[in-house]
Amino acid sequence: MDREELKASIDDLMRKYQDGEIDGETYAQEMMELTASAQE
Numbered sequence: 001m002d003r004e005e006l007k008a009s010i011d012d013l014m015r016k017y018q019d020g021e022i023d024g025e026t027y028a029q030e031m032m033e034l035t036a037s038a039q040e
Contacts, residue, residue, distance in 0.1 A: 001037060006038045013031060
């Protein structure tokens, strides 16, 4: 995953959270997975 893909994924995640599609717990978990995968 490159930097642009990561940014797009995070933007999408934030949009879903703001739209109420996911809750705070799901948001935090997904964000942790994204940042962890980006470090590999």
